[in-house]
Amino acid sequence: MRPVRAAIVLALLGGCGDRLDVGSDLLWTGLFEHGNFDEWTGDDHGGAQAFPTPPNLIEISSERVHRGGNAAKLTIDVPDGAAQGNSALTRSGALPVEAYYSAWYYLPRTIGVTGFWVIFKFRQQEQATMDELFDLDLINLPSGEMSLQLYDHRRQATIPLDVTDPVVPVSRWFQIEAFYRNAQDATGRVTFWLDGQPILDLRNQAMASTPFVEWNVSSIGENLNPATPVLYVDDCAVSRSRVGPGGTID
Amino acid sequence: MHGGVRCFGRLVAGAALLAAGATRVNAADEAASPPAAAPPADVASLFGGSSSCPRPDLVRAELATLLPPERLSARLRAIPGTPSVVELYDLGAPFRVVAAGRVREYRDDARDCAYRARVAAVFVALTIDPASVATPPPPPRQEPPVAIAEPASVNLIPPIARIEVAAAVDAAFGSDRVAHGGAALRVAIGRGRYAFTAGALALLPADTTVGGVRLRQWRLPVDAGVRASAAGGAFVPYAELGLSAAILTESATDLAAASSRTALELGARAAIGARFGRSRFAPFASLHAEVVPAAPAIFALPQGEVGHTPVFWIGASAGASVGL
Numbered sequence: 001m002r003p004v005r006a007a008i009v010l011a012l013l014g015g016c017g018d019r020l021d022v023g024s025d026l027l028w029t030g031l032f033e034h035g036n037f038d039e040w041t042g043d044d045h046g047g048a049q050a051f052p053t054p055p056n057l058i059e060i061s062s063e064r065v066h067r068g069g070n071a072a073k074l075t076i077d078v079p080d081g082a083a084q085g086n087s088a089l090t091r092s093g094a095l096p097v098e099a100y101y102s103a104w105y106y107l108p109r110t111i112g113v114t115g116f117w118v119i120f121k122f123r124q125q126e127q128a129t130m131d132e133l134f135d136l137d138l139i140n141l142p143s144g145e146m147s148l149q150l151y152d153h154r155r156q157a158t159i160p161l162d163v164t165d166p167v168v169p170v171s172r173w174f175q176i177e178a179f180y181r182n183a184q185d186a187t188g189r190v191t192f193w194l195d196g197q198p199i200l201d202l203r204n205q206a207m208a209s210t211p212f213v214e215w216n217v218s219s220i221g222e223n224l225n226p227a228t229p230v231l232y233v234d235d236c237a238v239s240r241s242r243v244g245p246g247g248t249i250d
Numbered sequence: 251m252h253g254g255v256r257c258f259g260r261l262v263a264g265a266a267l268l269a270a271g272a273t274r275v276n277a278a279d280e281a282a283s284p285p286a287a288a289p290p291a292d293v294a295s296l297f298g299g300s301s302s303c304p305r306p307d308l309v310r311a312e313l314a315t316l317l318p319p320e321r322l323s324a325r326l327r328a329i330p331g332t333p334s335v336v337e338l339y340d341l342g343a344p345f346r347v348v349a350a351g352r353v354r355e356y357r358d359d360a361r362d363c364a365y366r367a368r369v370a371a372v373f374v375a376l377t378i379d380p381a382s383v384a385t386p387p388p389p390p391r392q393e394p395p396v397a398i399a400e401p402a403s404v405n406l407i408p409p410i411a412r413i414e415v416a417a418a419v420d421a422a423f424g425s426d427r428v429a430h431g432g433a434a435l436r437v438a439i440g441r442g443r444y445a446f447t448a449g450a451l452a453l454l455p456a457d458t459t460v461g462g463v464r465l466r467q468w469r470l471p472v473d474a475g476v477r478a479s480a481a482g483g484a485f486v487p488y489a490e491l492g493l494s495a496a497i498l499t500e501s502a503t504d505l506a507a508a509s510s511r512t513a514l515e516l517g518a519r520a521a522i523g524a525r526f527g528r529s530r531f532a533p534f535a536s537l538h539a540e541v542v543p544a545a546p547a548i549f550a551l552p553q554g555e556v557g558h559t560p561v562f563w564i565g566a567s568a569g570a571s572v573g574l
Contacts, residue, residue, distance in 0.1 A: 018511075018513035018514070018546040018547070019546065019547045019549050019555070020498075020500045020511035020512075020513055020546050020547065020548055020549060020559075021509070021511055021549045021550070022463065022465065022500050022501065022502035022505065022508065022509055022510070022511055022548060022549065022550050023502040023505035023506075023507050023508040023509045023550055023551075024505060024506060024507045024550060024551035024552070025505050025506045025507075025550065025551065025552060025553075026506065026507075026551050026552055027506055102552075237552060239506075239551075239552050240505075240506045241462075241552065241553065242552075243552040244552075244553075246554065247551075247552035247553060247554065248551055248552055248553070248554040249551060249552050
């Protein structure tokens with residue numbers, strides 16, 4: 001009788017409760033856990049570059065990590081009056097017509113932005129805009145907190161967000177995610193989330209002039225104070241479905 | 251001559267009682283009124299069996315009202331074989347009558363012994379002297395029907411096992427509804443009220459969605475347990491209780507990198523059903539429910555754990571039951 005009782009108990013209380021891993025919608029990830037930038041540079045569709053170097057830097061760091069043991073540390077040196085500083089991670093060329101783009105950022109301190117500071121960017125292949133398209137910039141609020149704005153290079157104008165002055169946290173990891181459908185007709189769409197909260201949704205309009213898509217996770221700035229801001233980046237992903245703050249990419 | 255006409259008329263009425271599903275004689279009146287004539291004493295040796303309800307002497311007395319004594323004796327003695335031409339068995343609610351090798355089993359929940367004797371006598375008379383019934387029976391009286399079971403096949407021993415083959419459908423109502431069609435095979439082993447039962451469902455794959463992840467689901471449940479059946483007439487209801495296991499395969503259909511995974515589900519199963527008819531081949535239908543307490547989780551990147559496969563399944567099957 002004991003085996004029968006055990007079977008009953010197992011069936012009614014325990015069971016198997018297996019986890020069935022049925023696959024992934026992730027198209028690409030950049031986790032930095034190998035201590036290098038091979039995830040970005042290992043094929044012909046990406047890059048990890050700072051220029052001019054020095055003083056701008058891009059490096060693997062374990063000082064601040066979102067998950068795992070490593071992250072990317074992007075440092076630029078842009079005192080007032082100096083040229084634009086660039087430290088950027090790039091994926092391009094093999095990106096789909098539509099996808100979700102996600103990256104986690106850590107800002108150690110508040111930075112004064114008197115010029116501009118681009119941390120998330122979509123590019124196109126268009127001479128008229130010098131291949132620029134959308135810049136998601138860090139800005140300062142009157143309260144002294146940091147926030148976001150979207151700059152459209154085609155219009156050479158800032159696009160008002162759907163929410164007023166979303167606050168970007170300092171000394172805490174935050175996630176920026178975008179859905180980008182690069183349609184050349186009125187089905188185009190770009191949507192941004194900050195820590196899972198939608199902040200802007202541009203829909204029913206053409207996007208880039210060609211199917212080419214380039215995505216930058218960057219620290220590109222000018223006239224910042226302090227002049228050498230550091231930005232940590234971790235757990236980047238391109239996905240067919242939304243990652244969200246609770247998503248798993250490893 | 252006059253007595254022969256009277257007996258013939260009662261025999262015709264009795265034939266109507268058996269053939270048409272019958273009329274019920276007032277039991278009290280029947281018990282109170284003695285038989286019209288006694289059969290010859292030597293006929294008693296031709297009656298056997300262990301029945302006390304009906305008693306053989308009551309059956310003989312009823313027979314004497316249906317056939318003239320000389321004819322009854324001659325017909326009984328003309329039948330070759332064992333000494334007991336007529337055997338009676340009291341089986342509780344059912345009672346069995348064996349006459350000249352023919353067997354009938356009737357059901358009388360009221361255990362009206364006088365009535366049973368009459369029914370048995372009519373069956374015996376029709377068996378040993380069918381030529382006595384020459385004219386169509388009169389229309390039956392409109393009285394409450396007697397609870398007489400349809401006679402079973404000559405082999406009255408219930409089958410040791412039944413195999414059931416059926417078309418089946420299994421459905422779940424979780425985060426997304428899903429239904430599988432397929433076939434069911436089940437065996438029930440045991441002659442008594444309780445039987446061991448085991449079965450399997452071969453279900454076709456079906457598409458479903460768990461937590462926004464589209465899946466093709468394939469499920470092969472098996473189970474084992476106990477079946478309790480009600481005492482059998484033409485309609486045999488039953489209930490089952492047991493444990494179940496299912497091989498569950500989930501394949502993503504819409505992920506960038508899709509894969510298939512298989513898990514074993516354990517649970518409990520209950521069912522109700524009914525078999526119609528007592529012949530070797532009988533149609534049946536059943537409903538079942540299954541609970542899987544620890545349903546497997548579905549995991550996909552980047553969402554993570556998006557939900558669980560269904561915890562509660564219900565289904566139905568209908569097909570043929572074959573006695574072995």
